[in-house]
Amino acid sequence: MKEQINLIKILEEKGFTYKTSDGIYFDTSKLKNYGRLAGQLLSEKVEGARIEKNPEKKNSVDFALWKFSQPGVKRQMEWESPWGVGFPGWHIECSAMSEKYLGSPFDIHTGGEDHISVHHPNEMAQTEAARGHNLANWWLHNAFLLVDGGKMSKSLGNTYSLDDLRKRGFDPLDYRYFVLGAHYRVPQNFTWQALRAARQARLNLINEIWQINGKDGQINADYVKKFQEKINDDLDMPGALSVVWQIVKDGAVPAGDRLATVLKMDEVLGLRLSDILKIEVPDPVKRILKERKQARLEKNYELSDKLREELKQYGFGVKDEPDGQKLILQF
Incomplete structure (x- = not known):
């Protein structure tokens, strides 16, 4: 005063x-x-x-x-x-x-x-x-954040807190990814469907990074320059996020370099991607994977599906690919 x-x-x-x-x-x-x-x-x-x-x-x-x-x-x-x-x-x-x-x-x-x-x-x-x-x-x-195409208002009962998101099974970082998907000067429409899409996109990114098998990498200067150009262009966060996806998918860049560069970019994005590196596969999950592999060899698909469901209890999932099953994170 x-x-x-x-x-x-x-x-x-x-x-x-x-x-x-x-x-x-x-x-x-x-x-x-x-x-x-x-x-x-x-x-x-x-x-x-x-x-x-x-x-x-x-x-x-x-x-x-x-x-x-x-x-x-x-x-x-x-x-x-x-x-x-x-x-x-x-x-x-x-x-x-x-x-x-x-x-x-x-x-x-x-x-x-x-x-x-x-x-x-x-x-x-x-x-x-x-x-x-x-x-x-x-x-x-x-610009304003809309809800279901309309104004956000307490009187309409369409204002939500992070606790409301958690109650529906979302992580606050899902909302952060959602917000990063639009330029700040462009109106954005919040729907639960849009948040589910953002959650899936974040989970896809997490799994891509978790699958990168590389250590002691160097930060790729070319990709960092692209990332900074997007940030410096009136905070083009959707563009910056697209650069993250580009390097994640770029097999020409050594795995360790890709990982180091993405973690450097995340210092701006705040998606806590470094936490992924701390996730280890527990012994029960390893056992389930081994049993499921055998079940599929024996064409016991009922047991295979049952074991897939068991993996979810530990926060994991599995994808069947031509070269075998692939463990993925599934929050």
């Missing part, structure tokens, strides 16, 4: 504020290029689109820096200030907190695309007016 009040005092000293009956306001007409983030001129802004109109404001888009508590009404959250008892406006806390914890200016400011028109332009205005420089060097806005 101290930092917010101090920032408002600086704006006041520099002539960017004025007082009304209900608070201290920022005068947007005093700041050149106000609203440029949204690509709108000050004259194009419309008052009342988000909040109730205030006839005392000098400009329709001026916003509150400090609001006065109503006389005789005790709020749960209110503080003393040079302007009287009240509370900060919606935007000032973000400018104050980011400056305190990230410095000013800081590199990257993120947020939802719904903040492009109001909240983020006002954040920018406060810091630029008070400090004389940008709040952040880069602004990245993500």
Whole structure:
């Protein structure tokens, strides 16, 4: 709170504020290029689109820096200030907190695309007016996550937590893989079917990596360059993920190098692929595989299928290929 009040005092000293009956306001007409983030001129802004109109404001888009508590009404959250008892406006806390914890200016400011028109332009205005420089060097806005093609809303009962995903048998990393599959500026539609597809794709990747039999490899510089080019191209995570799949499948690259390179890439992706290397085949699984191999030689397919099901209890599965059975991970 101290930092917010101090920032408002600086704006006041520099002539960017004025007082009304209900608070201290920022005068947007005093700041050149106000609203440029949204690509709108000050004259194009419309008052009342988000909040109730205030006839005392000098400009329709001026916003509150400090609001006065109503006389005789005790709020749960209110503080003393040079302007009287009240509370900060919606935007000032973000400018104050980011400056305190990230410095000013800081590199990257993120947020939802719904903040492009109001909240983020006002954040920018406060810091630029008070400090004389940008709040952040880069602004990245993500598109909305839809649910079954519609808006996510508590009233609709379609908001989900990671605990909800776990209850349905999903790992939080399945959701992470799902999110990596779309660019942050493109709306993404969450469905349980889409999450199942992401889970299967992640499991396929895990099995590909688990089957790589290589140690002491070197990081492949060419593939790392491709990966970084995707990352540096406006965070093209789907493209970066495709590079991971390319090297996993590239038999021309030594196994150890493929493994080392993928693990290096995963430092960015955060899929915890290194955990796969810790998975060992327990003795009961080895026994089941041996029994199943014999059952198939004897064409005892009923027993073979039964043993396949037993493997699932240990988190494993099996694929029958022309050269024999292949053990796979199956979570």
